[in-house]
Amino acid sequence: MAAIEVRELCRTYQVFRKREGVWASVRGLFHREYDVVSAVRNVSFTIDEGEMVAFLGPNGAGKTTTLKLLSGLVVPTSGTAHVLGHVPWKREDAYRRRFSLVTGQKEQLWWDLPAQESFRLHKEIYRISAADYRRRLDELTDLLEVGRLMSQPVRELSLGERMRMELIAALLHRPDVLFLDEPTIGLDVVSQRRVQEFLRHYQREQHITVILTSHYMKDVEALCDRAIVINKGIVIHDGPLAAIIDRFSRHKIIELQFSDNIVPQGLERYGRILESRPPKVRIQVEKQRVSECLSSVLSQHSIDDISVAERPLEDVIAELFSSDDAARAEN
Amino acid sequence: MTASSAQAESETALGEIRARMRLKWLILRTAIEERLTYRADFAFSTLVRFLPIVTQIFLWSAIFQDAPGRSIQGYNFGEMVSYFLLVMLTRAFSSMPGLATGIAGSIADGSVRKYLIQPVDMLDHLFWHRIAHKLVYYAIATGPFALVFWLCRAHLPDFPGWPVMLAFICSLLMSFLIGFLIETLIGLIAFWFLEVSSLVFIYMMLSYFLSGHMIPLELLSKWLPFVDYLPFRYLAYTPTAILLGKIPAAHLPVELLIQAGWIAGLFVLNRYTFNRGVLRYSAFGG
Numbered sequence: 001m002a003a004i005e006v007r008e009l010c011r012t013y014q015v016f017r018k019r020e021g022v023w024a025s026v027r028g029l030f031h032r033e034y035d036v037v038s039a040v041r042n043v044s045f046t047i048d049e050g051e052m053v054a055f056l057g058p059n060g061a062g063k064t065t066t067l068k069l070l071s072g073l074v075v076p077t078s079g080t081a082h083v084l085g086h087v088p089w090k091r092e093d094a095y096r097r098r099f100s101l102v103t104g105q106k107e108q109l110w111w112d113l114p115a116q117e118s119f120r121l122h123k124e125i126y127r128i129s130a131a132d133y134r135r136r137l138d139e140l141t142d143l144l145e146v147g148r149l150m151s152q153p154v155r156e157l158s159l160g161e162r163m164r165m166e167l168i169a170a171l172l173h174r175p176d177v178l179f180l181d182e183p184t185i186g187l188d189v190v191s192q193r194r195v196q197e198f199l200r201h202y203q204r205e206q207h208i209t210v211i212l213t214s215h216y217m218k219d220v221e222a223l224c225d226r227a228i229v230i231n232k233g234i235v236i237h238d239g240p241l242a243a244i245i246d247r248f249s250r251h252k253i254i255e256l257q258f259s260d261n262i263v264p265q266g267l268e269r270y271g272r273i274l275e276s277r278p279p280k281v282r283i284q285v286e287k288q289r290v291s292e293c294l295s296s297v298l299s300q301h302s303i304d305d306i307s308v309a310e311r312p313l314e315d316v317i318a319e320l321f322s323s324d325d326a327a328r329a330e331n
Numbered sequence: 332m333t334a335s336s337a338q339a340e341s342e343t344a345l346g347e348i349r350a351r352m353r354l355k356w357l358i359l360r361t362a363i364e365e366r367l368t369y370r371a372d373f374a375f376s377t378l379v380r381f382l383p384i385v386t387q388i389f390l391w392s393a394i395f396q397d398a399p400g401r402s403i404q405g406y407n408f409g410e411m412v413s414y415f416l417l418v419m420l421t422r423a424f425s426s427m428p429g430l431a432t433g434i435a436g437s438i439a440d441g442s443v444r445k446y447l448i449q450p451v452d453m454l455d456h457l458f459w460h461r462i463a464h465k466l467v468y469y470a471i472a473t474g475p476f477a478l479v480f481w482l483c484r485a486h487l488p489d490f491p492g493w494p495v496m497l498a499f500i501c502s503l504l505m506s507f508l509i510g511f512l513i514e515t516l517i518g519l520i521a522f523w524f525l526e527v528s529s530l531v532f533i534y535m536m537l538s539y540f541l542s543g544h545m546i547p548l549e550l551l552s553k554w555l556p557f558v559d560y561l562p563f564r565y566l567a568y569t570p571t572a573i574l575l576g577k578i579p580a581a582h583l584p585v586e587l588l589i590q591a592g593w594i595a596g597l598f599v600l601n602r603y604t605f606n607r608g609v610l611r612y613s614a615f616g617g
Binding site for chain 2: 071072073074075089091093096097100101105107108110112113117118120121124125126127153
């Protein structure tokens with residue numbers, strides 16, 4: 001069953017056009033000019049209950065606006081959305097009790113108090129029974145390993161610890177839908193992995209519906225099978241994560257190990273040399289030239305080992321968006 | 332409707348009320364704990380706030396020095412001292428330090444979002460938060476207040492009788508509500524203009540004059556007759572004048588009703604502004 005249904009959602013903003021110079025500023029006081037910017041354009045998708053979907057796109061692509069629309073913080077210019085049968089921007093309590101939004105910013109916790117005080121408040125805000133509260137809190141603090149930090153003021157916690165507390169605050173009422181906007185931004189590798197592992201475990205156990213935006217492809221790869229790629233407000237891909245590579249990557253990576261402990265000259269003709277560490281070399285080759293390159297290399301050199309791999313998702317996404325930028329610059 | 336379904340319904344309604352009360356209580360408790368985190372700073376700022384009253388008393392004793400028996404617009408020296416002491420007490424109820432700027436700040440930095448995402452009512456939340464703020468303040472300020480009143484006991488009026496005392500207490504509590512509602516309203520204006528600090532400054536200046544904080548309103552109303560029709564007078568003057576017997580006992584019910592009317596009006600305006608503000612906020616980007 002669909003948990004989230006979005007149909008042709010559009011959101012435009014009027015942005016004040018600020019011209020340079022003092023005179024222009026003075027004129028701006030009397031006559032303001034606005035540009036209309038489309039943050040989200042005709043976005044449609046459906047997410048089933050229990051799915052965990054990644055929302056990918058460069059900065060300003062419309063990911064956060066879409067999450068704000070689905071959390072009811074923003075009203076759309078046109079289009080419809082239903083989350084768990086509710087229209088988010090009506091902000092009914094019945095809906096607000098069933099979802100959570102977690103962003104990388106400090107959001108839900110009282111800064112000067114230990115996190116447990118904020119949790120206790122959440123218990124009343126979301127009307128969690130005492131038994132459920134106790135059980136969930138124990139479970140979440142165990143999973144996120146923050147038991148010993150419960151009585152420390154939030155402002156004294158590290159960023160990673162605070163993020164884990166934010167997650168607890170967001171999950172205590174056991175939401176059916178969770179929106180995660182860059183949940184690991186600014187975290188060190190260890191904290192990132194801990195949050196990832198927790199999210200994976202929790203989502204599988206509770207079968208909640210999750211939309212995740214992240215710049216860290218490691219997060220995305222670890223957590224999601226499906227990705228919606230959005231750029232300039234338009235959905236450009238909606239399907240399996242792996243298909244992004246098939247669809248958008250124009251290159252593969254060939255790794256060669258030569259028998260005579262050297263890397264021969266002239267390999268540039270096959271593609272870009274990514275790394276050359278004799279006797280090994282990694283070359284980025286255009287997809288359609290892979291077989292030609294392999295047969296040529298094998299016939300001309302003595303090779304100990306050979307492998308062909310896909311490019312990392314991160315690189316493919318980066319290339320996808322930067323080529324888009326380049327195209328925009330050309331236009 | 333069957334008897335059992337009616338009973339079930341009233342039980343749910345009762346459960347709903349209980350859940351709401353529990354939430355208010357917990358906001359209050361949590362906010363008290365939060366206030367106590369900075370108790371030293373809080374205690375210091377509380378004590379510093381007693382300095383103006385000392386200068387006021389010196390100022391008026393200098394004014395009355397030449398003719399100790401004279402009266403200015405119906406105030407003799409003793410009444411003037413009592414006036415400022417009671418205004419200080421009333422301001423302890425009606426002043427809301429940091430409320431408007433706090434709301435504006437949360438709108439500007441986006442932390443207001445939590446009130447929109449969570450099933451809570453922002454204005455209710457802020458209200459209980461402010462009660463906590465006040466309770467902690469009274470806990471710290473009662474001692475110094477008692478000391479100042481004791482030192483000036485010679486000037487204080489006699490007990491005016493329970494009806495007047497009761498009217499004073501009602502007016503005092505309502506002054507808290509009016510102060511809260513006006514400052515919240517100013518804070519909510521940040522939904523339209525992100526920066527409200529100059530507005531807060533203007534409000535503070537105006538309310539200093541027009542509430543009777545600076546001088547009794549009798550001295551102003553000759554030149555500014557409209558002060559009697561503004562809500563500011565309830566922030567300092569009205570409760571004080573009630574206790575000093577400046578408002579005839581027969582007028583007290585009407586006076587209190589008008590004050591309650593202002594509260595109702597401001598409350599409606601607050602809700603309206605909040606709803607419009609949130610609409611605007613969500614239309615402009617959240």
